[in-house]
Amino acid sequence: MRSVDYRDSDRIVTLLTEDHGKLSALARGARKSQRRFGGALQPYVLMNAHFRPGRGELANLERVSVDRSFHGILRNLQAIGAAGAALAVIRERVPDHEPEPAVFDTTVRLLTALNDGAPPEETLLSLQIRTLAVLGFAPTLDRCVLCGKTPAAGRSASFDAARGGIVCRACGGGRLVLSAAALRRWVVVQATSEFAAQPWPARERQEIRDALAQLDANHATVTVRERTAAASSSWEGRLP
Incomplete structure (x- = not known):
């Protein structure tokens, strides 16, 4: 998910493992x-990897083999951005050393x-929605919270991220309105x-984008999950 040069010849990589x-x-x-x-x-590669413990929480990457590459993404600037x-969403929301198989599967599907060639913005918005649900942060949309x-x-219904979903008019409503x-x-x-094969209507896309942005802003100010680190003598697994 991220690679940073370290010293003269090494790299520190952030990886999502199954x-x-x-x-x-x-x-x-x-x-x-x-x-x-x-x-x-390289970016956008599903691989098999073997690790061993290192100093602190930084593991040592011993060997890897490519399972599948998604380099078709590199032919489209919008796909690269998405x-x-x-x-970045996965990196921010998924705790360190805590398995989330459903998130891993969703990332590979994305x-x-x-x-x-799926529509980039709809694909990104879909991942954000599913990640919230998998990690237990899905907003309530079927009733007033x-x-x-x-x-x-x-x-349509009023939406308030700070309250966790839709809020009826009698309870004060919310800052955003989501159409039916x-x-x-x-x-x-x-x-x-x-993931969607065709673009969504522009209004739906904008409303969902705005609601997700409000949820992200609210998430940034609230600690919603404890992060745990589990030590192991060795790890093997697939990662994108």
Whole structure:
């Protein structure tokens, strides 16, 4: 998900693994020798990797092999932007050393979709929606979070990220309004694993983008999850 040059020949890489969550590892000699890691440390690659413990929380990356590459993303600037933003979302929200298999699967599906030409912005928004749900932060969209009243079918609803979902007018409403179409879209995206093959209507896209931005801003000011680090003698797993 991220690579930083370290000393004369090494790199520190941040990786999302299937079995051990997000972790950082030292890839010794990665800058000077292509033979040891090949193209596996390039962006948008699913690989098999072997680690061993290092100092502190930084593991040592021993060897890797490419499982699948998604370099079709590199042919489209919008896809590159969406993939980079998606990985930044994962990097920010997923705790270190805490397995999240559903997030891993969603990330691989996102890279596959972008590689195959899916609409970039809709793909990114879908990943954000699903990541919130998987990590337990999905907003309440089927009833008022304060009084429990169900909104009328086919009607828009006020949305307040700080309160965790939609808020009816009697309870004061919210800062944003989500149309019935945007609410339906959100619920469908959250419940499925596939990504959109076609662009969404512009209004739905904008409303969902604004609601997600409000949720992100609220998340940035509140500690919502404890981060834990688990030590192990060795780790093996796949990672994108």
